[in-house]
Amino acid sequence: MISIGIDVGSVAAKAVAYDGQKVIANAILPTGWSPKKTGERLLNQIMKELNITRNDISSIVGTGYGRVSLPFIDKKVTEITCHGKGAHYMDPDIRVVIDIGGQDSKVIKLNDNGTVGDFLMNDKCAAGTGRFLQVMANALEIDVSDLSKLASDVEPANINSMCTVFAESEVVSLIAEGTSKEAIASGLLHSVCNKTYSLVSKLGVENKVFFSGGVSKNKKLVDLLSNKLGVDIISSDEAQFLGAIGAAIIGY
Amino acid sequence: MRPKVMEEVEGLRGVNSVKIKEAHEEGKKVVGMYCVFSPQEIALAADAISVTLCGTAQAPIEDAEKELPRNLCPLIKSSYGFAITDKCPYFYFSDVLLAETTCDGKKKMYELMSKIKPMHVMNLPQTAQGDEALNIWKNEMVNFKEFLEEKFEVEITDEKLTDAIKLMNKERIAMKKLHKLNAHKPAPLTGMDMMLAQWLKGFNVDKEAGIEIIERLISETEENIKKGIFAFDETAPRILLTGCPIGSGSEKTLRILEESGASVVALENCTGYKGLDVLVDETKDPITALSEKYLSTPCSCMTNNNSRLDLIKRLADEYEVDGVVDLTWQACHTYNIESFTVRNFVKDELNLPFLQVETDYSDSDAGQIKVRVEAFLETIGSTVTA
Known part of the structure; x- marks a missing residue:
């Protein structure tokens, strides 16, 4: 039998299929305006790829912000529990998961068996999240995926504001002063790094640390955070699927 | 029911x-x-x-x-x-x-x-x-x-002071007895109803009439316990809620906890049990007795406030709780700072899961609090099903 995990985040929706041993298919789409339709499309995409029908699926578990709007799921579990399970699947030695997505940043501390020991989430603002970087990239008129490359090997400009709204005006002022895009990009990543560092420090670092969520695609940020925490943070191309993997495993 | x-x-x-x-x-x-x-x-x-x-x-x-x-x-x-x-x-x-x-x-x-x-x-x-x-x-x-x-x-x-002390002690004894009903496993009353009953007592113009209603609520609830009628079933995680005061209109976190399947069995805050724990000594000179009682309130505005930790421990044991939630209002420095001490105490001394929720009265963060609360309950071991 096969179980499906669907993680509908604020920006991207992810789905994976799991056969009890390993992940056998995955799919990703922008969440868009209808989490329900996006979830259905992901499910169909996976079924098509594996050439299976609903009868071959033993369970579907939903997670992420959109989990409440998926009528076809058997169970819903929070992304915090799912990220724990997903990380444990990736590497059983992982004890800390840093997850920065579109609107949240979380730090999850794991027990030996992949269950959640403790967790912290950011406050209700977008400070230090994917949304923060997205807004700042817009202010710099660049694509968010170029931030990492742009920021390499330059002295960071000092960006004090953590609030997305105030930081944007700070960036606009820096541009007006003639500060280079590279220095601003680097400054932005440093500020997200510092914000994340203080969240992680509250729970403490132990054994292997995994970085998940869309923001983990930013290689420069992973490096900055590794240096600051003094550990080699692991990330992977599959990192964005961590929640969906955990959901599929919980359902299996 | x-x-x-x-x-x-x-x-x-x-x-x-x-x-x-x-x-x-x-x-x-x-x-x-x-x-x-x-x-x-x-x-x-x-x-x-x-x-x-x-x-x-x-x-x-x-x-x-x-x-x-x-x-x-x-x-x-x-x-x-x-x-x-x-x-x-x-x-x-x-x-x-x-x-x-x-x-x-x-x-x-x-x-x-x-x-x-x-x-x-x-x-x-x-x-x-x-x-x-x-x-x-x-x-x-x-x-x-x-x-x-x-x-x-x-x-x-x-x-006159002695008479007033006796009346207020009578109210405290009734409210305390009501609160203690939820030490029963499973709890006969929801945390929401307990909060309402405790909070509303403050508005009672006629104290005796208010006490009489509470005594009837206690009797009916005791009957319910005998009949096996409870607010939650035995699997519901039992939560102790501590931190800032709450009342009608600021019950968001309590509501989300219970909507997510938790049974909030103890309210340690000052709108709940905190003011009921100690009675005024009726044998002492009234002013001394009143001073001693009120000064013993374990509020975060006091330094130190270790007696709050003692009270949390006592309630956690007596009510057999599965986790502690500390609700702190945004910009409430004393409770927000003290939350770090409470966290360490609950995790290290009581060995219980702990969650701090820092929020205000608005509903703007209800979605995020729900994620936190559900994840917290998942860590306690309950399964939240669709």
Whole structure:
């Protein structure tokens, strides 16, 4: 039998299929305006790829912000529990998961068996999240995926504001002063790094640390955070699927 | 199943706002107060009515923010907003206000509020330890007594104080007994109903009538326990809620906890059990007894506040809780800072899962709090199904 995990985040929706041993298919789409339709499309995409029908699926578990709007799921579990399970699947030695997505940043501390020991989430603002970087990239008129490359090997400009709204005006002022895009990009990543560092420090670092969520695609940020925490943070191309993997495993 | 008497308890809101008007028209004096440190007995001994004033709803905050900073705790903003917009009947009919120097925010807000109505401020010591603190507080009790005697042109005798102490102890005993019903596993009452019953007592114009309703609620709930009727089943995770006070309109976190499947069995906060734990000693001189009782309140405005940790431990054991949730209002420095100490104590000493929720009265973060609460309950081991 096969179980499906669907993680509908604020920006991207992810789905994976799991056969009890390993992940056998995955799919990703922008969440868009209808989490329900996006979830259905992901499910169909996976079924098509594996050439299976609903009868071959033993369970579907939903997670992420959109989990409440998926009528076809058997169970819903929070992304915090799912990220724990997903990380444990990736590497059983992982004890800390840093997850920065579109609107949240979380730090999850794991027990030996992949269950959640403790967790912290950011406050209700977008400070230090994917949304923060997205807004700042817009202010710099660049694509968010170029931030990492742009920021390499330059002295960071000092960006004090953590609030997305105030930081944007700070960036606009820096541009007006003639500060280079590279220095601003680097400054932005440093500020997200510092914000994340203080969240992680509250729970403490132990054994292997995994970085998940869309923001983990930013290689420069992973490096900055590794240096600051003094550990080699692991990330992977599959990192964005961590929640969906955990959901599929919980359902299996 | 919800006890039928709960409808009557909820009805107290309407009943009391009429009663306060009638009492005022009959020439009764009313003392409005905000805090669990306020010695209601002294007001009662002055033949006055003592009532809690409104401060738990979001609605008047916008008006309060015209004069107060936005970055201030919602309880202070709400209290002030109710006062300046005249939306709280108890404030409206209060002849005098009793304020207290608990936290900096309230202390400075009271300066503004004192321009609206006559106010007496009790200077609370910063620590509850030592004879010096107790002596300062005793003096404050006497000052308040003399303030009321002069204002209302009455004599507050020891005999009257003793009667008032007996009445308030009777209320405490009833409310304590009610709270302890939820030590039963599974809990017979929801945390929401418990919060309502505990919070509404502050508005009771007729204390004896209020106690009588609570005693009937206790009887009905005890019957329910015998019949096996409970608010939750045995699998519901049992939660101790500590932290800032809550009432109707600021129950968001409690509501989300119970909507997510938790049974909130103990309310350690000052609108819950905190003020009920210690009775006033009826054998001592009334002013000394009142001073000792009120100073023993384990509030975060005191340094240190280790007795709060003792109380959390006691309640966690007695109510067999599975986790502790610390609710702190945004910009409430004392509770927010103390949360770190509480976290360490709960995790290391009690070996229980702990969650701090820092929020305000608005619903803007309800979605995020729900994720936190659900994940917290998942870590406790409950399975939240679709």
